[in-house]
Amino acid sequence: MSSVFIIEPDLVLAKVYEKGLIDSGYKVSCATNAEDVVSFLNDFKPNIIITELQIPNHNGIELLNELKSYNDLQDCPVIVNSIIPEDVLGLNSSASKSYNMKAYTYKPETTIKKLIGILEEVISSNESS
Amino acid sequence: MTADNSVDEKRLLAVLAEQLKLPITQMSRLVELNSDNEELIRQINETSEIALQLIYGVILSINTKSQTSLNLEPICLSRVLRSTADDLLMHAKKYDCELELDISSSSNPVMGNFRAYKSAFTTLGYTLVESQQKPGGKVIIKSYRQKDKIYAGIFSDNKIDSDSYKRAKILAGTARQPLSKNSSSSAGIFIADSIFSALATNLDLVRRRNLTGFVTSFVPSKQLELV
Numbered sequence: 001m002s003s004v005f006i007i008e009p010d011l012v013l014a015k016v017y018e019k020g021l022i023d024s025g026y027k028v029s030c031a032t033n034a035e036d037v038v039s040f041l042n043d044f045k046p047n048i049i050i051t052e053l054q055i056p057n058h059n060g061i062e063l064l065n066e067l068k069s070y071n072d073l074q075d076c077p078v079i080v081n082s083i084i085p086e087d088v089l090g091l092n093s094s095a096s097k098s099y100n101m102k103a104y105t106y107k108p109e110t111t112i113k114k115l116i117g118i119l120e121e122v123i124s125s126n127e128s129s
Numbered sequence: 130m131t132a133d134n135s136v137d138e139k140r141l142l143a144v145l146a147e148q149l150k151l152p153i154t155q156m157s158r159l160v161e162l163n164s165d166n167e168e169l170i171r172q173i174n175e176t177s178e179i180a181l182q183l184i185y186g187v188i189l190s191i192n193t194k195s196q197t198s199l200n201l202e203p204i205c206l207s208r209v210l211r212s213t214a215d216d217l218l219m220h221a222k223k224y225d226c227e228l229e230l231d232i233s234s235s236s237n238p239v240m241g242n243f244r245a246y247k248s249a250f251t252t253l254g255y256t257l258v259e260s261q262q263k264p265g266g267k268v269i270i271k272s273y274r275q276k277d278k279i280y281a282g283i284f285s286d287n288k289i290d291s292d293s294y295k296r297a298k299i300l301a302g303t304a305r306q307p308l309s310k311n312s313s314s315s316a317g318i319f320i321a322d323s324i325f326s327a328l329a330t331n332l333d334l335v336r337r338r339n340l341t342g343f344v345t346s347f348v349p350s351k352q353l354e355l356v
Contacts, residue, residue, distance in 0.1 A: 010151060016158045083150055085185075087200075087244060108154045108181045111174060112161050 002123050003027040005046035007037055007063070008081075009055045013107075017050070020112035021119075034058045034066070045072045048123060050115070052107070053082045053089070060089065064099040077102040077122050081110060102126075143191045146184045153177050153184075175219050179255055182216070186252040186320035189245055193327035203238045204246070206281055206347060210270050213250040217268070220255060225264035231271045237279060237349035241328065249324040250283065253332075253343055256317030257285045260310065269340065282335070282344030289341050294334045298322070318343060 004026045008014040014030045021028045029044065031037045033056050049067065053060025060082065067073055078101045082089075086104045096104070102122040105115065136144070157177040161170050214230045221228035250270070257268050272281040289310055300307035301319045308315045322332040325345045332345050 010155070012155050013158060016155075016162050020158075020162055083154075085244075108150050108157075109178065111170075112158060 001025065001027050002047040003029070003044075004119065005040070005044075005049045006030045007049065007051035007055065008032060009052055017112065017115070021116065024116050026119075034063065037063070037066070041067075041070055041073070046076065048077050048079065048119065048126075049073075050079045050081050050119070053080060054084055060084065064101070068099060074100070075126075076100065077126050079115075079118060079122060080104045081107050081115060083107045139191055143188060146187045146191075149184050150181060153180050172223075175223075178216075179220065182248060182251050182255070183316060183320060186248045186317075186324060189248055190320060190323035190327055193245070193324065201240050201242055203350065204241050204243045206237070206239055206246075206272060206279060207232045209243060209246045209250065210272060210281060212247050213254060214270050216247075216251045217254040217258060217270070221258050221268060224258050224261050224266070226258050226261045227265070227267045228258075229267065229269040231269055232281075233272070239279070239347040240350055241347070245324055245328060249321040249332075249345075250281070252317035252324075253321035254283050254317070256311065256313065256315050257283050257287070257343075259313055259317075260285070260287050260315070262287070269342075271337075271342065271344075273337075278346045278348055280335075280344045280346050282332075282342045284337065284340040284342030286340055289334060291334050 004021055006014060006017050006021070006028060008017060008030060009032050011032060014032055018028050018030050029040060029046065031040050051063065051067075053063060055063060058066075060080075064078070067076075067078065078099055080101055080103070082104070083106075085106050089104075091101075091104075102125070103118050105118060154177070157174050160173045164170055210230065210232045214228060217228055254268065254270065261268070267286050269284040270282075271284055272279055274280075287310060289308065293308060293310065297307040297315065298319070301315075305314060306312065308318070318332070321343065325332045330345045330347070332343050335342050335344050
């Protein structure tokens with residue numbers, strides 16, 4: 001069973017995504033702020049991370065850099081599910097690659113079903129590589 | 130709070146528009162999580178997308194006018210209009226409105242911003258679909274060439290005269306029904322107008338054959354045609 005770590009600052013959406021993914025058979029942990037992310041990742045290594053970039057007291061790129069700094073997470077795929085549209089952020093493909101970012105979804109347009117679909121694709125592609 | 134310390138209205142609107150994304154997203158996801166009714170989920174998602182498009186249009190218009198840089202790139206107008214049609218199709222079906230695409234003249238590349246143009250045409254389209262007063266109406270996404278320009282816009286069989294449109298632009302934001310033929314605030318028309326004017330073009334009311342349309346003009350890039 002794949003373990004998913006969701007970084008989502010909105011408590012309502014965090015619970016929604018958590019339940020949606022648990023109902024789909026995933027083991028899920030959540031954090032809503034950067035401090036909780038750090039304390040969680042010190043003890044637990046997920047198979048995949050789904051993260052918002054607009055979180056309290058952190059900008060998105062800082063967070064991605066933070067995730068990159070964990071040795072155990074170098075190969076951990078990241079899906080960005082953000083309220084910031086991708087073209088506004090303007091990350092080029094080499095930057096995305098360096099963060100191991102496998103997908104970028106615009107949260108308001110991403111249903112739970114769509115997110116799970118992307119999650120399954122990323123996991124399966126990661127397992128076959 | 131003094132006048133110097135208060136957030137001006139435009140910035141307040143931009144802040145509000147950004148914030149509204151969250152409750153709308155929450156509503157859609159909560160319904161999705163708590164309902165087995167696929168059709169209901171689909172309709173709620175589509176309705177949320179309309180709200181989000183309108184919000185995006187407002188944010189874009191404010192940011193573009195305040196000189197936040199907008200990336201310009203060669204774009205294919207027909208791709209913008211086809212994408213607009215995809216977004217409007219379900220909305221048109223809800224209103225039992227026929228949606229037509231007539232874009233034979235728009236294959237030439239123009240310099241612009243895909244997302245901004247699409248947002249403008251889509252928000253315009255929502256209002257024109259919603260203003261259909263009876264089932265069986267028609268909305269046409271159209272482009273045509275006249276002299277050295279390409280015109281693109283959305284037409285409907287709802288007749289609006291230019292005086293009403295001029296008056297509506299003055300009343301927008303102060304009257305609940307600036308275009309009296311439309312029962313709504315016609316926000317999509319004004320949002321599109323605002324986006325196009327921020328991109329140094331106009332949204333004009335035109336009559337073509339039996340239809341009334343809101344169109345804007347593009348100058349095809351001769352340099353890009355050579356590429």
